[in-house]
Amino acid sequence: MTSRLNRLAVAFLATALATLGVTVANPAPASAAMTICYNTSQAGSYASVANQAASIWNNATVNLTLSANCGSNLRIYRITGGGSYAVRTSLGNGRVYIDTQQAAQYSVLRIMTHEIGHILGLPDNYNGNCALLMSGGSAGTSCTNPYPSTAEASRVSNLFAGTFSATDRSADVFRDSWPSVLTPVS
Ligand SMILES: [Zn+2]
Numbered sequence: 765m766t767s768r769l770n771r772l773a774v775a776f777l778a779t780a781l782a783t784l785g786v787t788v789a790n791p792a793p794a795s796a797a798m799t800i801c802y803n804t805s806q807a808g809s810y811a812s813v814a815n816q817a818a819s820i821w822n823n824a825t826v827n828l829t830l831s832a833n834c835g836s837n838l839r840i841y842r843i844t845g846g847g848s849y850a851v852r853t854s855l856g857n858g859r860v861y862i863d864t865q866q867a868a869q870y871s872v873l874r875i876m877t878h879e880i881g882h883i884l885g886l887p888d889n890y891n892g893n894c895a896l897l898m899s900g901g902s903a904g905t906s907c908t909n910p911y912p913s914t915a916e917a918s919r920v921s922n923l924f925a926g927t928f929s930a931t932d933r934s935a936d937v938f939r940d941s942w943p944s945v946l947t948p949v950s
Pocket residue numbers: 878879882887888900938939940941
């Protein structure tokens with residue numbers, strides 16, 4: 765009898781709360797995917813390149829989604845001179861600058877995906893291997909590969925899953941990934 769009354773009381777209470785518009789929140793998922801809103805208002809003609817790079821990262825990784833112009837976790841800039849570089853303020857947040865002069869020598873899509881890779885927690889890895897995105901300009905101007913390797917992509921997925929190392933999450937600036945190519949004097 766007591767038990768039945770309790771059940772009735774609980775049912776009544778739930779109905780009353782629902783009537784009042786009170787909802788009981790479900791526990792948050794263990795690891796929610798991060799949405800990285802990128803802003804191309806300063807990217808000029810490179811906005812479409814940024815969109816392609818975002819698609820590449822979204823297809824290659826889990827636990828994060830790059831989404832266009834829903835906010836400004838990541839701002840993309842088109843600049844001329846000074847070199848392309850990335851400023852990471854924290855994992856998934858910062859600014860990327862793409863130099864038109866370097867884009868005339870190297871694949872602009874490779875530059876874009878590489879620099880965004882820094883925002884996503886990857887360091888440079890100048891080993892000359894074109895199969896790696898983070899080898900940057902060390903792979904030469906003929907390397908146009910804009911895709912992260914399986915290892916690079918899984919590292920990013922793991923970083924966003926919370927398998928962090930302090931270094932990869934920290935604020936940092938990444939410069940000089942694309943050495944200038946001197947035109948031979950004829
Ligand atoms: Zn770099």
